[in-house]
Amino acid sequence: MTERSDEHMIRVFLVDDQSLVRAGFRMVLEAQPDMTVVGEAGDGADALRQLTTVECDLVVMDIRMPVLDGVSATERLTAIPHGPKVLVLTTFDTDEDAFAALRAGASGFLLKSVPPEDLLAAIRVVAGGDAVVAPRVTRKLLDRFAGQLGPQSGTDDSRVKLLTDREHEVLLLVAQGLSNQEIAERLFVAEATVKTHIGRILTKLELRDRVQAVILAYESGLVKPTR
Template structure:
């Protein structure tokens, strides 16, 4: 059972998400928060696996909340909820440790899929919007590109192949199919990649890969 917390200042959005998630027998909504500060309190009191977090909220926004949530002893995975017009903030949230994001008009089935993917250790980067948003708002400097390339030099050629597909938003199953590998082998490669690149999740690894021009 995946334990989910919904964080949004719009009561109707919270209600709609709660109704959607309740239809999935593998998901339990254990908490609902109206802002980032309440989210921290509830995540401390409850065992939360995945938090769906809005970007703009009173008292504490989704970016600050993501940093605080990921720093908790029992840190939940975080998926950012946003609208396209606000996505200049999404990169900051992903860099802070979020495992992905959803546009608020995402198909309901994709929202459920995102919860399951993130809970299982994968990331949810919307196939088209994620790349567009990161490209638009993540302008790398020459020094940043050089530093990213230096980290990638720590990887084996096979690990670079895996990272290139990861940077495109592929799941472990997708990567296994495309590289003719077992999924367990892909998981081992991903674990090694995160360690070598000194990042905490797949999204940060993907951003670093894009900084270095891999898979761009």
């Protein structure tokens, strides 16, 4: 058995109103040498209360829950400076909620039906400071709700003008759902170069991650819905 090292441990907090679901997630996560579950809650309100004293790196958040739903809880958590990242899980029969969770600041979302290895990979990606974007699903959501985006959202479009031509090009490709590797192949550059560009884009646009970059691309009119 691989030894667990607290120094590099990803501390995860589980929020789901189904205790069996939480138990299943806990079993999968605790079997990993680099993950530990530091707490769990059955609704958003209880999660927020516990997280005032429990330190974690990432919250795995259900959307539909009693008392306080996952969208509202995500919005409050992501408003906390240096607060935990949020990875939302959805059955995807609630498109509106999944979209709202992304706008609330979630660093991505997955379907609850994903294989365990996909959930583990997503947790590592989000904990590492990146975002999990399922390209086709995210594009479908944003296209469907594009009418809610635009100048009325209050986005400061002048920020986009701070980008260089290459950064602008990279942002458009990110918004189209391409991975870093796919962007690198498209632009004939190294993947590390793409990561550098994305880091600069996020800094200049004052964004947390690439999910927020995709949303801003829609809000600013850089990307038009495909429907």
